[in-house]
Amino acid sequence: MADDEPIEDELKKKSKLPMIIGLVLMLVLGGGGFFAVYSGMLFSQEDPAEDHAAAEEDAPVEEPLPDVAFVPIEPLIINLDTKNGALKHLRFQAQIEVPAKYEADVTLILPRLVDILNGYLRAVDVYELEDPTALIRIRSQMLRRMKIAAGEERVRDVLIMEFVIN
Structure with missing residues (x-):
């Protein structure tokens, strides 16, 4: 019975490390996934070639100075x-x-x-x-x-x- 207690203590100490690693990985991967979707790298509905053409059309047109x-x-x-x-x-x-x-x-x-x-x-x-x-x-x-x-x-x-x- 005395031999069982050190094994249980070691299992409790070892079981926290994988949980911490899993939590950190979850946060990093979740943040990366959010950034990829939010910035349009994933699941984007627009064509990047159209974005470039639209950017050229939206370029500010220089208006003449007021008189x-x-x-x-x-x-x-x-x-x-x-x-x-x-x-x-x-x-x-x-x-x-x-x-x-x-x-x-x-x-x-x-x-x-x-x-x-x-x-x-x-x-x-x-x-x-x-x-x-x-x-x-x-x-x-x-x-x-x-x-x-x-x-x-x-x-x-x-x-x-x-x-x-x-």
């Missing part, structure tokens, strides 16, 4: 007054994106647009200008004001070329 023009705004230097009395300067330069057919119209009213920019940028608080996310808000405000002055269809966007606070 736009850019009206440059001369660099502006704006005095900014801080609350502590220190004087700072904002150097600002931008271009206005317009449809090409309205380029002459926007160039004609450019002094009005520069006046709008001067008035708006002088009114903005210096601490708001120094905020890293402020440029997005300021740009959208300037665009809105320009669209009101020039006409909604005449101004597409404002491209800020330089925005430096000294």
Whole structure:
């Protein structure tokens, strides 16, 4: 009877190794089978030659660039007054994106647009200008004001070329 106990212990210890190996193999083979079916290597209903032809047809067709023009705004230097009395300067330069057919119209009213920019940028608080996310808000405000002055269809966007606070 004492001889039977070591044999049973050895059988229990040996029986776990095949189970672990079987579990690992099951996971690896199951994952490989899933990948082969999911990627289309097995049981694919499409012909690979058709895939290649379809890929060539779906290639992006280069569309012509939109008919736009850019009206440059001369660099502006704006005095900014801080609350502590220190004087700072904002150097600002931008271009206005317009449809090409309205380029002459926007160039004609450019002094009005520069006046709008001067008035708006002088009114903005210096601490708001120094905020890293402020440029997005300021740009959208300037665009809105320009669209009101020039006409909604005449101004597409404002491209800020330089925005430096000294």
